[in-house]
Amino acid sequence: MGVPDISTDLYRTVLDAAGAAPGWLQGFAVFFTEAGVVLLGLLMVAGWWQTRRGSARAMGLSLLTSAAVVAAYATSEVAKLIIEQERPCSAVPGAVPIASCPELGDWSFPSNHSTIAGAAAMAVFVCRRGALGAVALVLGALVAFSRVVVGVHYPHDVAAGFFLGLLVVGVASALGVHRVTLLVQRFRPHPLLGPGVARPTVADSAPDTDGEVTTVLSAVPAADTAPTRPLPPAPHWPPESLDDQRGQG
Known part of the structure; x- marks a missing residue:
């Protein structure tokens, strides 16, 4: 050249x-x-x-x-x-x-x-x-x-x-x-690649020993929390059959 x-x-x-x-x-x-x-x-x-x-x-x-x-x-x-x-x-x-x-x-x-x-x-x-x-x-x-x-x-x-x-x-x-x-x-995660971006946290509220509400940070993102289901209605007590028996007695 x-x-x-x-x-x-x-x-x-x-x-x-x-x-x-x-x-x-x-x-x-x-x-x-x-x-x-x-x-x-x-x-x-x-x-x-x-x-x-x-x-x-x-x-x-x-x-x-x-x-x-x-x-x-x-x-x-x-x-x-x-x-x-x-x-x-x-x-x-x-x-x-x-x-x-x-x-x-x-x-x-x-x-x-x-x-x-x-x-x-x-x-x-x-x-x-x-x-x-x-x-x-x-x-x-x-x-x-x-x-x-x-x-x-x-x-x-x-x-x-x-x-x-x-x-x-x-x-x-x-x-x-x-x-x-x-x-x-x-x-990821890997020692050479690192843990990546820290996942976001959600704030949960829980009562403390004095009855006051304290904010607690949870490490689980809001998107990962499982959906809650409504509680079933409490059964009527005493059963109607017992009430009827008492009324008859």
């Missing part, structure tokens, strides 16, 4: 800027390119833990997106083995990366880091939405860009990997959420 000239030029520009940065900033970039992926993974784990007491759909999305992240990584790894694009830190003359350049055979396109970052960020966005989901997407994009900053990927490597991760998780979530939700409903 040929490398676009614009990608090589952008790589040189970013790498020159990274090489001119202070040492502490270079060290942070090398740390962040790995730690950012770990942080996204922790956000996914935290989301799964919270959905253990959530709805079956929320738990289903958490499990489905986790599996989709693995599928996205596997897809990028297969693509790398087929395309076999050399790393820029080895192919571009005069390139001096601030991170260690991988050995020959650890191919460049697409970026596995960027694929995982994009997939994990999309997983958090799908499951959590709101501000946290938006932050996850920004964090994933920064992790992808950091692979260019440290000098181990071309810009088109990280762009392809990032959008691959977004696409795989997004499509899997849209197509598989219904079936996975049904599976979660079937296998």
Whole structure:
């Protein structure tokens, strides 16, 4: 696969800027390119833990997106083995990366880091939405860009990997959420799936020892209570036959 000239030029520009940065900033970039992926993974784990007491759909999305992240990584790894694009830190003359350049055979396109970052960020966005989901997407994009900053990927490597991760998780979530939700409903409660949403309670009234009415919460939902039947009328006593006998006596 040929490398676009614009990608090589952008790589040189970013790498020159990274090489001119202070040492502490270079060290942070090398740390962040790995730690950012770990942080996204922790956000996914935290989301799964919270959905253990959530709805079956929320738990289903958490499990489905986790599996989709693995599928996205596997897809990028297969693509790398087929395309076999050399790393820029080895192919571009005069390139001096601030991170260690991988050995020959650890191919460049697409970026596995960027694929995982994009997939994990999309997983958090799908499951959590709101501000946290938006932050996850920004964090994933920064992790992808950091692979260019440290000098181990071309810009088109990280762009392809990032959008691959977004696409795989997004499509899997849209197509598989219904079936996975049904599976979660079937296998709850389970240590990994959690007890689910707490069932609603109904208020019963019972007299206490002082004769006052006290509200007691019952764990049985109102919909599950068996319907009550009217009591049969009390039998007349004494029977009419005895009354007649007495009257006759």
